[in-house]
Amino acid sequence: MKNIQKIFSVISFSVIIAIFAVVGFYSFFDKDEKSSEMENRNLAQRPSFSLSAYFSGDFTSDFEEYYNDQFPARNMLVKISNKIEAFYSFLTLGDGETIIKNNGGVGDGEALSHEEETSATQVPDSTENDSTTQGSTETTQPQNAVTVPDDAQETVYKSNYVVLLGNRLMEQYTNVYSKMDVYAETLNRLRAEMPDAKVYSLMAPTSIEFYAPKKYNTGKSHSQYMGINYIYGELNGIITVDAYSQLATHTNEYLYFRSDHHWTARGAYYAYLAFAQQAGFTPVDINSLETGKLSPFLGTLYRATQSSVVEKDPDYVEYFIPSTQTEAIASDTDPTLASHYKVKVVNTEITSSNKYLAFLGGDHGVTKITTDAPNERSIVVIKESYANAFVPWLCNNYKTVYVIDPRQMDVKLASFVKSNNIDEVLFLNYMFIPTNSKYMTALGNMG
Amino acid sequence: MVFSSLVFLFIFFPLTLFFYFVVKNDKLKNIVLVIASLIFYSWGEPVWVCLLIFSSVLDYTVSLGIEKYRGQKITKLFIALSVVINLGLLMAFKYSGFFISTINSVFNIALRVPAFSLPIGISFYTFQTMSYSLDVYKGEVKAQKSFIDFLMFVSLFPQLIAGPIVRYSDIDTQIAHRTITVEKFADGMTRFMAGLGKKVLIANYAGSLASSLLENVESAAVLSVWVGVLLYAFQIYFDFSGYSDMAIGLGHMFGFDYPENFIYPYISTSITDFWRRWHITLSTFFRDYVYIPLGGNRVKLPRQIFNLFIVWTLTGLWHGASWNFVIWGLYYFVFLCLEKFVLKNILDKTPKVIRWIYSMFVVLIGWMIFYFEDFSAMKTAFSVAFGASGNALSDPVMSAMIVNNIPFIIIAAIACVPVAKLVKSGIDKLQKRSPVARPIFNTVFNVVMLVLCVASLAGSTYNPFLYFRF
Numbered sequence: 001m002k003n004i005q006k007i008f009s010v011i012s013f014s015v016i017i018a019i020f021a022v023v024g025f026y027s028f029f030d031k032d033e034k035s036s037e038m039e040n041r042n043l044a045q046r047p048s049f050s051l052s053a054y055f056s057g058d059f060t061s062d063f064e065e066y067y068n069d070q071f072p073a074r075n076m077l078v079k080i081s082n083k084i085e086a087f088y089s090f091l092t093l094g095d096g097e098t099i100i101k102n103n104g105g106v107g108d109g110e111a112l113s114h115e116e117e118t119s120a121t122q123v124p125d126s127t128e129n130d131s132t133t134q135g136s137t138e139t140t141q142p143q144n145a146v147t148v149p150d151d152a153q154e155t156v157y158k159s160n161y162v163v164l165l166g167n168r169l170m171e172q173y174t175n176v177y178s179k180m181d182v183y184a185e186t187l188n189r190l191r192a193e194m195p196d197a198k199v200y201s202l203m204a205p206t207s208i209e210f211y212a213p214k215k216y217n218t219g220k221s222h223s224q225y226m227g228i229n230y231i232y233g234e235l236n237g238i239i240t241v242d243a244y245s246q247l248a249t250h251t252n253e254y255l256y257f258r259s260d261h262h263w264t265a266r267g268a269y270y271a272y273l274a275f276a277q278q279a280g281f282t283p284v285d286i287n288s289l290e291t292g293k294l295s296p297f298l299g300t301l302y303r304a305t306q307s308s309v310v311e312k313d314p315d316y317v318e319y320f321i322p323s324t325q326t327e328a329i330a331s332d333t334d335p336t337l338a339s340h341y342k343v344k345v346v347n348t349e350i351t352s353s354n355k356y357l358a359f360l361g362g363d364h365g366v367t368k369i370t371t372d373a374p375n376e377r378s379i380v381v382i383k384e385s386y387a388n389a390f391v392p393w394l395c396n397n398y399k400t401v402y403v404i405d406p407r408q409m410d411v412k413l414a415s416f417v418k419s420n421n422i423d424e425v426l427f428l429n430y431m432f433i434p435t436n437s438k439y440m441t442a443l444g445n446m447g
Numbered sequence: 448m449v450f451s452s453l454v455f456l457f458i459f460f461p462l463t464l465f466f467y468f469v470v471k472n473d474k475l476k477n478i479v480l481v482i483a484s485l486i487f488y489s490w491g492e493p494v495w496v497c498l499l500i501f502s503s504v505l506d507y508t509v510s511l512g513i514e515k516y517r518g519q520k521i522t523k524l525f526i527a528l529s530v531v532i533n534l535g536l537l538m539a540f541k542y543s544g545f546f547i548s549t550i551n552s553v554f555n556i557a558l559r560v561p562a563f564s565l566p567i568g569i570s571f572y573t574f575q576t577m578s579y580s581l582d583v584y585k586g587e588v589k590a591q592k593s594f595i596d597f598l599m600f601v602s603l604f605p606q607l608i609a610g611p612i613v614r615y616s617d618i619d620t621q622i623a624h625r626t627i628t629v630e631k632f633a634d635g636m637t638r639f640m641a642g643l644g645k646k647v648l649i650a651n652y653a654g655s656l657a658s659s660l661l662e663n664v665e666s667a668a669v670l671s672v673w674v675g676v677l678l679y680a681f682q683i684y685f686d687f688s689g690y691s692d693m694a695i696g697l698g699h700m701f702g703f704d705y706p707e708n709f710i711y712p713y714i715s716t717s718i719t720d721f722w723r724r725w726h727i728t729l730s731t732f733f734r735d736y737v738y739i740p741l742g743g744n745r746v747k748l749p750r751q752i753f754n755l756f757i758v759w760t761l762t763g764l765w766h767g768a769s770w771n772f773v774i775w776g777l778y779y780f781v782f783l784c785l786e787k788f789v790l791k792n793i794l795d796k797t798p799k800v801i802r803w804i805y806s807m808f809v810v811l812i813g814w815m816i817f818y819f820e821d822f823s824a825m826k827t828a829f830s831v832a833f834g835a836s837g838n839a840l841s842d843p844v845m846s847a848m849i850v851n852n853i854p855f856i857i858i859a860a861i862a863c864v865p866v867a868k869l870v871k872s873g874i875d876k877l878q879k880r881s882p883v884a885r886p887i888f889n890t891v892f893n894v895v896m897l898v899l900c901v902a903s904l905a906g907s908t909y910n911p912f913l914y915f916r917f
Contacts, residue, residue, distance in 0.1 A: 008886030009629050013636035016893050017461060024457035055493045060448075067454050074905050081906025084899060088652060088855035163847070174842065176666045221668075221839045435666065 023072060032070045043069040141225045142245040144210050145252045162301055163212060167313045168258040169301035170208035175220065175227040176435050183434040184234030187427055190447045191238050193414035197425045200278060202241040203228045204263060204271060204386050204430040207256035210248065224431045231434075238427075239278050243271035257315045260299020261432075262356055265318055265389045272393035279424065281377075284396040290321040292348060297355040317355040319346050322395035324371035330364035335411045337368055345369055345392050359388035365409025367391075369401040379424040380404060380417060382446070384439055386430040406442035413446040448490040449608075450639075450693045451646045453904055459487065467701065473624050477599045480701065484602040488567070491608075495566035498536065503601045505532055506576040507594055510583040514590035522584060529580040533573045541565055545768035568608035570765060576601055578736060579615040588616050596622050605697035609690045611708040611728040618703055625702025635699025637889045640896040641867070642692025647900040649859050650685035653678045656852060660845065661818065664828045668842035672832040673811075674849055680814050681859045684713065687726070713863040716802040717794055718782040718809055729765070733758050748788070756780055766817070771825060775816045782809055 033043050047053070047062035054060065071077070148165075163170050191199045205224040209217045217223055225244060232240040247255060247263075247270050255267035263271075269286050276283035295316030302310050322345060329340040343361040350358045360367060363385055378400035381387050387403065394401050402422060404411050417425060433439050448455050463483040470476055489496040509529045513522045538546075543561050551558055579600075582588045591597040600622060606613050660667065660675030667675070691708035698705040708728050715721035722730050741754040756777075763776020786794060794802060815832065819825035830836040849856075877884035 005882035005886060006629055008883045008890070009633040012633050012886045012889040012893060015890060016636055016640070016897055017464060019897060020457055021461040021465075024461050027457060054489075057491075057493055060490050060493070064452065064454055067458075068452075068905065071453055071905055077902040077905035080898070080902035084648070084903060084906075085652070088852060088858070172842075174666050219839075221842070435663075 027067070027070070027072055030070075030072055046070075142248040144248050145250055146210060148211060148213055163208065163216065164307055164309065165212060167309050168207070168211055169307060169310055170212055170216075171206060171261050171301065171432070172216065173206060173208050173222060173224055173227075173431060174435075175222065175224075175230070177230065179434040179440070180227060180231050181234065182440065183429075184231050186440070186444050186447070187238060188234075188236045190413055190443075191236070191425075193447055194417050194425060197417055198239065198279075198423060199237065200239045200241055200275070200424065200426045201232065201235055202243055202271060202275060202426060202428045203231055204428065205244055205247065206261065206430055206432065207258075207263075210251045211256070227431055241271070241275045241278050241426075243274045246270035246274045254318065257297070257299050257301075257356075258313075259297065259302035259310045259315045260356060261301055261430075262299070262386060263389060263430075265320055265359070265392070268390040269320070269393060271390060275426070276397070281397045284323055284393070286320065289323060291319065293318050294348070294350060294355045294358055297353075299354070299356060317358055319348060319358055320392065321346055321348075322371070322392050324373050324395055326369055326371050326395050328360070328367055328369040330361070330367040332365040332408050335366050335409065335416060337366060340368075343367060345395055356385070356388070360391055360403065362388065363405045363408055364403070365405060366411060367403040369395055369403070371395050371399060371401070373397060373399050375399055377424070378402070378420070378422045379426060380413075380420075380422050381426045381428055382406065382413065382443070383428045384430070384433060384436075387428040390428060404446075406446055407439055410442075410445060448487050450690070450697075451643060451900070451904060453901070454490075456901070456904075459483070464700070474595075476625075477596055477622075480604075481595055481599045481602060484599070484604040484607060487604040488602060488607060492567045495569075498540075498566055498569070499572055499602060500598070502533065502536065502573060502576050503598045504594075505529060506580045506601075507591065507597045509580050510590040511592075513580070513583050517586075526580060526584045529577055533577040537569060537573050539563070540569055542764070542768045549770075571606070571608065571610055571612060572601055574612055574732060575614070578732065581736060582614070582616055588619050591615075591619075591622070603698075603703070605694040605701070605703075606705060609687070609694070610726070611691050611694060611705055612732050613705055613728070614732075617706055621703050627700070627702040631702070632700050633886065633889060635696045637696070637893060638699065639693050639696030640893045640900075642689040642694075642696060643900045644896045645685040645689030645692060645862070647903045649862060650682050650689060651903070652855060653681040653685065653859060656848075656855075657682055660848075661828070664824055664831055665836075666838070667831055668839045668845055669831060669834060670841045670849075671845040672815075672828055674845070676811050676815050676818065676832075678856075679818055680713075680811060681863075683814065683817075684709075684863065685859070711863065711865050713807065713810075714803070714865070715806045715810075716799050717786055717806055718779065719786050721806055721810060722779070722783070729762070733762055737761060752784060752788075755784060759783070767820070769820045771816055771820050771822070775813060778813055778816060 032045060034045075044062065044066040046066050047059055049059055053062075163172060187199075187201055205228065209224040215222075220226060228244055247267060250270050253266055254264055255270065256263050266286070273283050293316045296314035297317050298311065298314050302314075326345045328343045328345050329337055330343045331337050331340045334340070343364065345360060347358045347361060369391070373396070375398075377398045379394060379398050380402035381391055381394070382404050383391075384405060384407065391401060391403055400420075400422075402416075402420065404413070404416070413425070416422075429439075448459060450456075463479070466479045466483070467476055470479060485496060488499060506529055509525045512525045516522050516525075540563050543563065547558050547560050550556070551560070579588070583590050591600070600613075600615060600618070603613075657675050657678035660671045660678065664672060688709040695705045695707070706728055708726060710724045710727070712721055712724040715724055738754055738758045741757060742750060743754065744751050746754070759776040759780035760773060761776070762779075763773040766772040766775070797805075815828055816825065819828055827836070831838050874885050874888050
């Protein structure tokens with residue numbers, strides 16, 4: 001009897017040691033993969049050993065990375081580990097595969113490499129008429145064109161506050177009033193430095209405001225409608241643009257990406273209609289423009305969550321070519337644009353998988369677009385990437401459009417406006433910006 | 448190197464076992480362990496391995512000196528040398544930056560803050576070598592004659608970088624010769640796999656949830672902060688006790704008996720009780736080498752309180768060179784004094800459940816202090832948690848996230864209570880009827896843990912050991 005017990009005890013640990021030893025031995029002789037399709041990245045390769053690399057610690061960390069990346073049957077093991085997480089968290093199997101930390105949506109801005117965006121854009125002729133304005137001061141929240149059931153089954157990704165509802169990923173939004181105060185104060189301060197310019201503010205709501213159950217977008221904490229009006233209420237001498245109402249009444253159209261935190265060009269169009277009212281020009285008709293689709297597009301929120309539901313049903317990027325001839329140059333170092341590279345207002349031949357970069361080629365320090373619009377109006381847009389889909393619309397109506405992304409370059413706004421003889425200034429941001437400390441620091445430095 | 452890495456499990460561990468059991472002679476076995484341990488240490492700390500060896504040489508020499516001149520005055524010089532140099536190393540590498548930046552901010556000056564990277568495990572091995580010299584000085588153990596054997600004691604990889612703090616007297620009889628039985632080895636393997644599971648399957652996951660909840664405290668909902676701290680409490684316990692389990696298990700496999708370090712701290716019914724169950728080798732270390740030499744509780748009340756104050760300031764500081772750890776230590780000093788001198792009779796009469804709720808509340812607040820090294824973030828977290836900031840009580844994303852993770856929270860909570868003990872006693876009963884019950888259970892348990900842990904390790908690059916910092 002004692003012997004049997006001993007034999008079974010030996011088995012209990014030898015199995016484990018045998019697995020460690022055999023797999024460990026095998027791992028040195030199996031073929032290394034170059035890249036992983038599942039993760040869409042290159043895998044680490046075996047580092048070469050040298051004493052100096054060992055004592056600097058580079059060898060050991062490279063070797064660990066290599067060993068983890070090239071471990072036998074890694075893909076199968078990753079699948080098992082997804083199942084463990086699914087078991088922990090009620091996630092539907094196969095969903096939430098690799099959880100990558102979200103960099104908070106906008107991050108540092110992204111742009112195409114300069115080679116990808118040579119020579120400016122193309123074609124059609126212009127139709128342009130200036131027209132009248134009417135100020136809008138709304139009191140009741142506009143009706144959302146879509147209705148979202150409140151008992152919808154949603155999934156929340158653990159590490160990034162992204163909500164999956166149906167096949168749509170949305171970033172959770174919270175009003176932080178102290179930061180919104182800072183935002184409004186900064187705009188007021190910058191505005192005071194430019195007494196001669198006409199200054200606008202456009203705050204863009206995000207998709208969770210329209211496509212999620214009420215608990216995500218109502219009340220003091222989560223209603224972007226309240227947040228926008230709060231900021232607008234704090235502004236002095238700045239003309240506010242009610243993009244919200246325009247968007248809300250068209251939410252049955254394709255206004256926001258499901259895999260990305262941005263709005264679509266169509267979403268930006270409705271904001272442009274609201275802006276036209278305040279700025280006093282006749283907006284172009286969306287149906288009159290040359291248009292097309294770039295697909296497939298899987299954006300930032302997909303990259304953050306790797307949701308398989310969304311992967312199976314990717315977005316596309318709809319674009320509209322401005323009715324004017326446009327020519328655009330940009331620089332990340334020189335606000336005078338003496339040294340510059342060319343960019344496209346709408347790049348229809350984009351090869352990057354991030355198709356949203358079709359608009360302006362992404363984020364640059366300063367961009368200058370010259371059009372053949374039959375007037376002398378000029379405007380500068382202070383923005384993050386949300387404005388990239390918006391700016392092409394302005395090209396229909398302005399002779400000169402400047403775009404500044406304060407994160408990419410230090411520009412003193414008042415002197416920029418003065419030296420370039422700019423008439424109008426538009427601050428366009430989406431609602432996450434007041435809590436984005438990088439952007440806010442950069443914006444504050446413009447004054 | 449850490450235990451919960453594929454390189455350790457699939458290369459280092461089988462190779463070390465192979466060489467250890469292939470050599471027959473005890474001396475050679477010790478040499479194998481020394482070489483393996485130095486490789487293990489230098490894998491993560493290739494330069495500061497010389498510090499470890501230096502500290503070993505110092506206390507090896509000092510102790511031989513003490514032994515040789517026992518009874519003479521010069522031994523005082525030897526022991527002073529060990530204490531001053533060991534604490535000096537700790538000061539220089541761990542606390543110099545902290546002290547200088549504190550001085551800078553107090554006097555508003557700008558001394559250069561040294562930027563040493565903290566050598567891994569320095570807090571553990573300086574304590575081990577220094578306590579050895581102290582024990583030799585007090586005559587409690589005999590000085591080790593063989594340097595290799597002494598170096599093995601200091602560098603032994605299972606407990607080298609994150610404890611338990613093994614004292615020389617704990618294992619002095621096991622250094623020259625160890626007997627390893629099949630049962631002991633099998634127990635060690637199961638203990639190791641259980642520890643690996645705690646770390647990989649619970650602590651890492653809890654950690655990723657906790658950090659996402661506590662990331663932006665200023666805009667967080669009240670409940671997010673509380674649930675975040677609860678998950679952090681899970682993370683730190685399973686991380687640290689999992690590491691101790693792995694160390695004790697590995698120790699068994701190589702024939703060592705290490706002291707226990709955790710006994711279900713989250714079922715404590717008082718703070719005094721908590722500190723008898725949490726990081727036991729550290730609290731007994733401070734008890735034996737600081738509290739008792741200061742006079743312990745055989746002195747007048749004010750002096751006794753002062754002694755406790757010293758012990759808990761040092762305990763806090765040991766956890767990290769930052770003021771929040773000092774506050775954390777003093778926070779426990781306050782509760783321990785209260786329990787010892789004021790609340791003792793009241794607590795004895797209170798129902799266990801209430802005492803448990805009180806203890807866990809105090810412990811959770813403690814982790815809130817422990818978590819935030821940045822004071823302004825800590826302040827914000829407290830004002831949010833206690834409703835002073837006016838943040839919303841709950842937040843839809845947070846609620847959905849918590850609901851999503853209920854299975855995990857239940858599993859983690861169950862793992863905090865002595866379920867393993869119940870399972871063990873059940874298997875002991877079965878064992879009486881069939882002698883293969885335990886080995887069969889162990890086999891199944893080990894294989895399941897292995898598959899789950901290796902899968903999780905492969906599936907995640909999120910694998911930091913919290914206790915690396917100390």
